[in-house]
Amino acid sequence: MSQPGTPSLSGADHQTGSTLVKRGLAEMLKGGVIMDVVNAEQARVAEDAGATAVMALERVPADIRVDGGVARMSDPVMIEGIQAAVTIPVMAKARIGHFVEAQILQALGVDYVDESEVLTPADETHHIDKWAFTVPFVCGATNLGEALRRISEGACMIRSKGEAGTGNIVEAVRHLRSITGDIRKLTQADSAELFEWAKQLRAPLPLVQEVAETGVLPVPLFCAGGIATPADAALAMQLGAQAVFVGSGIFKSDDPAPRAKAIVEATTHFRDADILAKVSRGLGAPMTGIGMDQIEVTFADRGW
């Protein structure tokens, strides 16, 4: 037996970084809440509330939206501070196409990399070749074609994008409905129609055929972008999301700790209206939120 707390596997017959292992962690995060945090103190609030993972970033999307400028990968010192503060998985964001930021995040030992439209894209044509990494990736998608393109590049988890930093669930609902609705249509298509579907979706035919056969994405589908209340989280789950990301919605609210806890409880009991009513009580003011006609930059349009 090795020393406690150190990786103990020495044999040559084990494999790390496989698709099964990378998609496997996404399976373990199902039914849970992944929370954006900007420092160790917020990370502890998230873990205390029952978050399954935290997303370490320098500014929550609502602040990125207000501040403008170029949003980049976080400082490694900040990410390491959060890794030291909690025992749950720690994720971090790299810019779209910025494979060196992703290399750095893998070297830091983050548990998942989010190739995220919330940061300023580094490449306006290419996403990261995610097959080249041991660390798994999550990517955003607004529709089924975008989701399948990201999966073809090696993404092991898809999150519907929504519109981050708005506290407005409307775009998340649109994207989730678009993805799950097209999956339902694919399962009804005959084999000849799948060729046309692949063209229209701009997605690889084998993935289109796989989804038509199974009726689900090949990787877990989570929801992000605009969740601000327990009811929002339960809505995303009832619409077919398998877990939720909450960004600005917790730490831009009046009283983050009880809200974080309530969103965790609502995500578990997402079909139980009595429990949803109970956990929604007396949480103080949610983040103010903004309408889609008031925003200057649409993060969801980033990604190709």
Add this chain to the structure above:
Amino acid sequence: MTVGVLALQGAFGLHVDLLESLGVRAVEVRRADQLDSVDRLVLPGGESTTMSMLAERFDLLEPLRDFCRSGRPVFGTCAGAILLGSEILDGRDDQHCLGAVDISVRRNGFGRQVDSFEIDVDVDALATAGLGDAPFHAVCIRAPVIERVGDGVEVMARIDGSPALVRDGAIMVAIFHPELAGDRRLHELFVG
């Protein structure tokens, strides 16, 4: 027979699918009263701290302990192993375990996700039960390490020398994920 799968958080859906593919009725369990109507129980993988908190907040800890004491079979995988054990190492101070099997379990004992791995393990009990002598493909995701087993706990498989699959009476515990790799034999053993 009805098998309950604790569905507070984690990979409960994969267990339900796998059990149903074996022709067994499987139901998700989120409330204590749902335990009354199940004959066996699976505690799935996921985040053990989240499960502990939700079990506490929704008054499931004592009902789960009663279930384990009742002699009805229970199978815990990964986070489920942490929950079923008698001691948690590297856990949160407020983290609960059920004490259903006398093992000390260290969370994330193999390291972070970049250290997660898959490996073939030999499980003699499968051959004994007539389920074939092929090795079992074990997928370990931020897996815990069982650092101590108490008297009377049977070690059924090892990874790198440490216990990976153990059994004590009706309680079986795996540090890996039999629901992930498409091999149904451990679930067959559990419901058989």
